[in-house]
Amino acid sequence: MNLNIDATARQTYDAIVIGSGISGGWAAKELTQKGLRTLVLERGRPIEHIVDYPTTMLAPWEVPHRGRYPDAKIEANPIQSKVGYAYNEFTGDFFIKDADHPYGQTKPFDWVRGYQVGGKSMMWARWTQRWGPQNFTDPARDGVGIDWPIRYDDIAPWYSYVEKFAGISGNKDGIPSLPDGEFLPPFDLMCLEKGVKESWKKTHPGRHLIISRTANLSKAMPQHTAVGRANCQSRNWCGRGCPYGAAFSSNSATLPAAAATGKLTVRPFSVVHSIIYDETKGRATGVRVIDTNTKAMTEFYARIIFVNAATLNTALILMNSTSTRFPNGLGNDSGQLGHNLMDHNYRGRAYGVYEGNKYDNEYYYGRRPTGVYVPRFRNLGGDKQTDFIRGYAYSGSAGREGWGRGSGMDGFGADFKNELTRPGRWTFGLTAMGEMLPRYENHVSLNHDKKDGWGMPTLDIDCSWGDNEDKMTKDAVEQAQQMLEAAGLTVLGASDNHQAPGLAIHEMGTARMGRDPKTSVLNKWNQMHAVKNVFVTDGASMASSACQNPSLTYMALTARAADYAVKAMRRREI
Incomplete structure (x- = not known):
């Protein structure tokens, strides 16, 4: 009996955080800094900052295939390899192996994952736009989905809080629908981008081209150097793991801050089976955990639990946490758990070349780790669309053609080679980033007949674009083409690539926030309506998707929820 008591005591913490990615890292930082002994459970392998970034300093000729994976590797990982530019010999080890982690696609859905300490914070693109006031009121205004239980003013101080620590470079652009934040100096626009920006001021007023706000330290501040971070070197090799800590990740920032408190325990190789009710x-x-190496089941206990396993795995864990009280999943009184799955719509794209000679003598310095951004302009102010609701933004960038253009050129010999030593034409491209509406029929379910290698039920994903997304994409392609032409570019391509949901890697929904326990899983504090000591602060909590990159909002919601949770604990409310 005493041995059992001792074992229970050793496996009891003040808080448990499930997942070590962007939101999980923030939960760990906030909870430990507020005095809680915190256990972070990560299903993947340990990653030590800097030490475990083996390709971070390698040139293309220093890896076997000059960076490109051989066909056999691509064919063995048909889902992960769809990420394209980010899945290669330099970065590919941060992605899972498809065969080891099966799931069902009732409708096509590309589930991209990274299982290691740090999760997808090792792989993300670091674009960090705030949501605007309209994003929290859109559902109530147009009646699609449920009203958010919070407004912009509720989260604005927490945006500021997380921006200062994460380190967000950007410019104060004064755009009401895209609020300014606490910014480090911005990266520069390229000359063609500046030209396009000025052109649109005349031809498309209200459509702003800005440098994207990004979680890269253009200028490290004391709060950054305190955890060992330094200035961005403009290598644009962030996906390999940044040895300077300039690219924000759990490994470079939040987990070191949590570890410095002496109250953090990270347990890798830990698949969470379910939450104990x-x-x-x-x-x-507490939680039940399967050791990925031994497959033994262990239980850990705590007063509060933060679920940050990323949207789809969070849904899986909650649905697998059944009891007499919750036969259909923990906290699922509303029947909404697993439903309202969303992703961002990145289908619409356009690109062109600048044929003039205005910029022939100009180039760009370094490899900027971000691009340009055109905030949403549809269904704002006087712009009212009749075909679709909500809106889209654009990401984009300019550049000059390199020697690779020779593969599509006529010629041979010395003159041909000399021509390729000079920069080619300036190019510019836009990719639409569209909002996806929450729909009950877009959902996930547990497949108990098909288990993974650890005996866990797999997920079946049933998700597709709707009519609103299709019409939005059509408009985004048309507008991108018009805008490029207005800026003096010759458009070479403008199309809808019809990619399935998932590939934006912005999964949201499945355990949404709301005011009414009958229509939502979580309240305004990301706290379960029905289980007050469980919080969900990753993408699963989102009631709508907006069209901004979502990770900054996850950070802010997590810091806000952690603050509330600790205060509620001290009041003995949970």
């Missing part, structure tokens, strides 16, 4: 206490008491 005590029927008599009416609360969650």
